[in-house]
Amino acid sequence: MDAQQPAGPQARRLEGPEPEGVDNAVDQAITAIREHIGELPNWNDRFPLLKDGRQGGPASTYLPYLDAHDHAQVAKNLFGVRAYRRPLAREVERLDTLDTSTLGWFTMFRGLVPVDWLIDAMRTTNTADSRSLMPERSLTSLQQRGIRSILRRTPQPVLRRILKEPVHQARRTLADAADSTAHRLAVTRDLDLLPEIIAARGQRRVRGSRDLEHLVRDLPAIERWHDPRGRTAQRVIQEEIHALREMEHYNREIRLLPEGTAQVADWDLWKDEAFRVQALGLIEDRRRELTAARDRERYEREEARRIERIAKQAERHQWALQTAALLDGREAAPGLSLVVARDAETLSRWGAMLNNCIGGYAGELELDVFAAVCEADGRVRLNLQITQSHGVEQILGKYNRDAERELGEAAQQVVDGLVAMEVSFHSHALGMGGLRLPQRTH
Secondary structure, rough: OOOOOOOOOOOOOOOOOOHHHHHHHHHHHHHHHHHOOOOOOOOHHHHHHOOOOOOOOOOHHHHHOOOOOOOHHHHHHHHHHOOOOOOHHHHHHHHHHOHHHHHHHOOOOOOOOOHHHHHHHHHHHOHHHHHOOOOOOOHHHHHHHHHHHHHHHOOOHHHHHOOOOOHHHHHHHHHHHOOOOOOEEEEEOOOHHHHHHHHOOHHHHHOOHHHHHHHHHHHOOOEOOOOOOOOOOOOHHHHHHHHHHHHHHHHHHOOOOOOOOOOOOOHHHOOOOHHHHHHHHHHHHHHHHHHHHHHHHHHHHHHHHHHHHHHHHHHHHHHOOOHHHHHOOOOOEEOEEEOOOOOOHHHHHHHHOOOHHHHHHHHHHHHHEEEEEEEEEOOOOEEEEEEOEEEEEEEEEHHHHHHHHOOOOHHHHHHHHHOOOOOEEEEEEOOOOOOOOOOOOO
16 A cells, blocks of 8 residues: 655645646546536626625525516515515515525515515514624524424414514524424424414413424424435345445545556456455455544544533633622612522522523523522512623513513613623623613723
């Protein structure tokens, strides 16, 4: 086996053609492909409305603009020809100035609600405010399918209430709900029970995306695994497919062995078990060497990631301890004080008192800070989640009400008090409706 060791520890060549030969082969392949398919189409010709070069995202975000010369055609591509209205095209054009995820959110409701509801919801999306918001991470295809599955099983009155919520809040909440329903290879929640659960609770009591998320998380857990290969193929066909792939792999491998060492196999020769055993033995040493090299590289990468993860966890833990010591017992507003949770039992008790899911965050204790705003008699009025990376992410009252609905004017005093203690707030923190963040003085 021809193995060379280049200078420097960053790479080790095992075998194969010289780099110049690889480059020449690649250039020849590219030339042949171009001769076969001809000139590539010009982006600006096919996407005249996207000439600013917004082709960096997933294909699903810009394909509605293919060959569309006006936003009326874009609206038809997004929501269907039968749902097209002129006001819909105007809103699509207006929202086109935002990131494409905003329009993508409204297409989740296509065919599920009257188009007039969608137009009204799009009108309430303020482009000036949205430009100042932190860009949201695009939904994965698995999240999109999960959200769509949830929405299809949700009654229209609840969908209308969700459409009235701020886009970033509803997207984030239902993305979390979708994450709890499915895995890449399995279904973990039985969504077919969702309509029955909503009917039993009463549609009027499902007031928006947060309540819907809680219902989804409370669905019975199941384990329904997908079989990507199917079950209809006969066992003998599967065995022959495996043997054929093994033969093709063998023929590729022996090209890198010294000439005359091994014989190229055809199907008839490969079916000879004695030949097959002997042939596989010729490349076993090389396979072991390559596997060992890959294993070493993978182990080194995983070990580096593990050390980095431990360091980040330790830093996060130290921050949580320091922040908890800073906030515990401090006055948040006149007559209101902060209490920091130290154990899972406290979180569970707060969740029962305010009828929310804060008890489910027990695994994040001493990594994030969980606090309650309490009256002098110990009555809990608000729950807060504070993280090192974003600051206050949730500030919610009973039944997940916004802080202002729970405390009125005192809620703003609580926010002002936290900012005075140098506690930051996430730009999309839940429960901040009607509240403002004061400007810090330096």
